[in-house]
Amino acid sequence: MTTFKLVLEYDGTQYAGWQRQPNAPTIQAAVEEALAAIAQTRLTIIGAGRTDAGVHAFGQVASFRTDRGLSQREWLRALNAHLPADISALSVKAVPDHFHARYSANGKLYEYHLMNRSERAPLLRERAWMLYKPLDFAAMTEAAAYLTGSHDFSSFETAPTDNENPQCRLQRADLRRQGDLIILSFYADRFLKQMVRSMVGTLVEVGQGKRTAADMRTVLAARARAAAGRTAPAHGLYLVRVDYTDGSIPSLP
Incomplete structure (x- = not known):
């Protein structure tokens, strides 16, 4: 048996998330169906993270085991x-x-895309959260x-979640502009359920003047979901990369 590491890019718009579900299309199910067609037997893949419905990925990682004697290139092409x-498959x-794929990971990089302009952006309607009133970029950067x-x-x-460890080491929380697009990047050793989307929703409230940057200390100290802002929509979120190296902090794009 050989273990393979698979790196995937996907548009999550039409899927009910990563994890296989009985009555909805998922990324895991689509990949397992492709693997089954190649191997002529069912193969189970393990993902590095369970992205939600509508979330996209530039670099999701999965692993699978098989005794089918194909080379790496043959698997990729098939x-x-x-x-x-x-x-x-990248x-x-x-x-x-x-x-x-999940337990060997020691770092993940996520991006969240905000389109901040007065007119809608039809080409990004499933790729970014549209916010039409100006945001205070400097205050959001300070808050992050x-x-x-x-x-x-x-x-x-x-909630709900079966996680019992809420401790994470967030090594980077950066914002950058590309024209009207604001990209928020987060790198950590691990993330809680919808943590990135919740942080983004709270940072947006800072940008809207509903909170101050320093309020983030109070939000963290509260240790209660009600203290933070809304959960940002899923379609602006991208899993960029999963790291399996020595744990050093990579430079963000």
Whole structure:
């Protein structure tokens, strides 16, 4: 048996998230169906994270085991011949058997895209959260800095969840502009359920003048979801990369 690491890019618009569900299309199901068509037997994949319905990925990672004797290149070509047009396999690599897409990960990079202008952007309607009134970019940047470090992020975790450890080490929380597009980047050793979307929703309230940047300290200290802002829409979120290296902080794009 060989263990393979699979890197995927996908548009999550038409899917009910990553995890297989009985009555809805999911990314996991689509990839497993493609693998089954190639291997002529059912293969189960393990994902690095369970992205929500509508969330996109530039670099989702999954692992699977098989005794089918195809090379890495053959797996890659066959997968992309069987996957739907909104999912692409970027790489397939043989890895040691102890590799686990979820538990071997030591860092993840997410981006959230905000389109901030007075007119709607039809080409980004499923790719970014549209906000029509000007946001205070400087205040949002200042507020994001309060989030970095090791904290209890319970205020940004949505329920229900079976997670018992709310501690995360957020190493980067950066904002940058590309014209009218504001891109928020978050890098951490782990993330809680909908944590990024909850942080974004709270930062947007700072940008709208509903909170001050320093209020982020109070939100963190509260350790209660009600203390934070709304959960940002899923369609602006992208899983950019999952790291399995020595844990050093990568430079953000």
